[in-house]
Amino acid sequence: MYKEMNLDLIDVNAEPPIEEPSRQYYFMAKCRQWVRDFEQKSGRLPKACIVNMGCQMNARDSEKLTGILEQMGYAPTEEEQADFVIYNTCTVRENANLKVYGRLGKVHHYKKENPHMRIALCGCMMQEEQVVEKLKSSYSFVDIIFGTHNVYKLAELLFLRNETGSQVVDVWKEARGIVEELPSQRKFFFKSGVNISFGCNNFCSYCIVPYVRGRERSRKPEDILEEIERLAREGVVEIMLLGQNVNSYGKDLKEPITFARLLRQVEQIPGIERIRFMTSHPKDLSEELIQAMKESSKVCRHLHLPVQSGSTAVLKAMNRRYTKEQYLALVDMLRRKIPDISLTTDIIVGFPGETEEDFQETLDVVRRARYDSAFTFLYSRRTGTPAAVMENQVPPEVMKERFDRLLEQVQRVGREMSGRFVGTVQKVLVEEVNVRDDSLVTGRLDSNLLVHFPGDASLIGKLVRVRLEESRGFYYMGSRVLGEEDKG
Ligand code: SAH
Ligand code: SF4
Ligand code: F3S
Numbered sequence: 001m002y003k004e005m006n007l008d009l010i011d012v013n014a015e016p017p018i019e020e021p022s023r024q025y026y027f028m029a030k031c032r033q034w035v036r037d038f039e040q041k042s043g044r045l046p047k048a049c050i051v052n053m054g055c056q057m058n059a060r061d062s063e064k065l066t067g068i069l070e071q072m073g074y075a076p077t078e079e080e081q082a083d084f085v086i087y088n089t090c091t092v093r094e095n096a097n098l099k100v101y102g103r104l105g106k107v108h109h110y111k112k113e114n115p116h117m118r119i120a121l122c123g124c125m126m127q128e129e130q131v132v133e134k135l136k137s138s139y140s141f142v143d144i145i146f147g148t149h150n151v152y153k154l155a156e157l158l159f160l161r162n163e164t165g166s167q168v169v170d171v172w173k174e175a176r177g178i179v180e181e182l183p184s185q186r187k188f189f190f191k192s193g194v195n196i197s198f199g200c201n202n203f204c205s206y207c208i209v210p211y212v213r214g215r216e217r218s219r220k221p222e223d224i225l226e227e228i229e230r231l232a233r234e235g236v237v238e239i240m241l242l243g244q245n246v247n248s249y250g251k252d253l254k255e256p257i258t259f260a261r262l263l264r265q266v267e268q269i270p271g272i273e274r275i276r277f278m279t280s281h282p283k284d285l286s287e288e289l290i291q292a293m294k295e296s297s298k299v300c301r302h303l304h305l306p307v308q309s310g311s312t313a314v315l316k317a318m319n320r321r322y323t324k325e326q327y328l329a330l331v332d333m334l335r336r337k338i339p340d341i342s343l344t345t346d347i348i349v350g351f352p353g354e355t356e357e358d359f360q361e362t363l364d365v366v367r368r369a370r371y372d373s374a375f376t377f378l379y380s381r382r383t384g385t386p387a388a389v390m391e392n393q394v395p396p397e398v399m400k401e402r403f404d405r406l407l408e409q410v411q412r413v414g415r416e417m418s419g420r421f422v423g424t425v426q427k428v429l430v431e432e433v434n435v436r437d438d439s440l441v442t443g444r445l446d447s448n449l450l451v452h453f454p455g456d457a458s459l460i461g462k463l464v465r466v467r468l469e470e471s472r473g474f475y476y477m478g479s480r481v482l483g484e485e486d487k488g
Helices: 022-042 056-072 094-113 129-138 151-164 209-213 221-233 259-267 287-295 312-317 324-337 356-369 396-421
Strands: 047-052 084-089 118-123 144-146 168-170 191-195 238-242 274-278 302-304 342-349 373-378 425-433 440-444 450-454 463-471 475-480
Touching: 022 056, 022 151, 047 056, 056 084, 056 118, 056 151, 056 191, 056 238, 084 094, 094 118, 118 151, 129 144, 144 151, 151 168, 191 221, 221 238, 221 259, 238 259, 259 274, 259 287, 287 324, 312 324, 312 356, 324 356, 342 356, 342 396, 356 396, 373 396, 396 463, 425 450, 450 463
Parallel strands: 047 084, 084 118, 118 144, 144 168, 191 238, 238 274, 302 342, 342 373, 450 475
Antiparallel strands: 425 440, 425 463, 440 450, 463 475
16 A cells, blocks of 8 residues: 655665566656756746546546656646646547547647657557557657556656657556555545456447456455545545446455445445445346445445446347346336435447337336436447447437437436435535635535535535535535534
């Protein structure tokens, strides 16, 4: 587990250590010397910007990168016109991928004005061979290219780039164990993501994630619990347990443990008041987990349960390994056991072979599962996945037309559902002073929906009770309710 490390005690003239994480601290100390030289010469600290382009997994990796940059002495900035820019890429759909090339065009321009600038690319897209080949041949101004399995090596790669003066490419096909004990810098002081597993074994036929994130690897429960205990000591009250499929957590460990058991252990940690997790694969959602959620006072009454399609035939072709009926039965069980639960989902429209009848089944599931909200995606063909070579690809105009109908349905159901808590008192974690009106603060409900209510900055990071007075579609207006525990 990460302990404060004093970089001044490291002998940077010695040979680099072989063992991790000592090796990375050595390179952080080396890079810090360079940062200090820069400061002396230019009278300011070099600025670093990380652009996160992907999901929660990527966001968590970006926090680790931020931690390393901070140790090296870089000043954080959100401006891409910086001394060091890192793009943490996503490749789950083609448009995520295309955006990267657009950004590179812009940043190349900045680099021409500031030749000391360093540009790094990392994340899922770098795990694709053809992408790296293209970058190597046509984007030589990119300084560092690394992947999802060696995020922790940033300092070493930067040092190498500065020493050799040439592009550094280090992408691993597979993970080589999990490196614990590195610094990381959280975006919010009161909430944090915590990885519980990396990678995915499910190979849904449309999805590139298993190819770019590798096989599923669970972290040991003791490492997870220790990390959360430390976070709690630092003032974190809400944690989000992260994995591509949290429901299969622990099956690959020497001493197997279920996700539900892990959840019960996390629940015991003092100071943690709210627990979220993402994502649950319906095929592995156990009754034990539903029971653990029901009995917990800390686990949010919210489940993100991606359905992807409502058609059993399409689900089969997607390799999701559940039917429409099994999914709906799961939803029924959830609503029976936890009546106030909020359900959200992911849906793909236009998977190869999807007919109008199949699509109608999806609309039917949205109606019957009554989601609070849903992320809807146009199917995107990803090279290397089985679905990419399926013959009956759906024409773009058909896809788009279905997408619009789906969105309308999702929004209608969402509006109905989100209104159901009006008049109730709910716990809200306050995140910030309202950006438009500074007499209000903005926080999140269990369901992740936003609530605005009168308050000031002293409430940020606190869980308070709020009466929801008005639903405005996808957010609420409310007012604070002072209970016994809130007085004084
Ligand atoms: N592991 C999670 C989510 C991974 S990616 C899960 O299984 O639910 C997030 C979402 O992106 C997926 O749920 C899916 O809806 C969508 N997605 C993945 N691949 C896609 C593709 N090729 N085209 C369109 N959407 C895709
Ligand atoms: Fe992709 Fe399926 Fe794994 Fe989710 S479960 S990451 S959709 S392969
Ligand atoms: Fe996430 Fe995109 Fe990678 S969704 S796991 S960042 S491909």
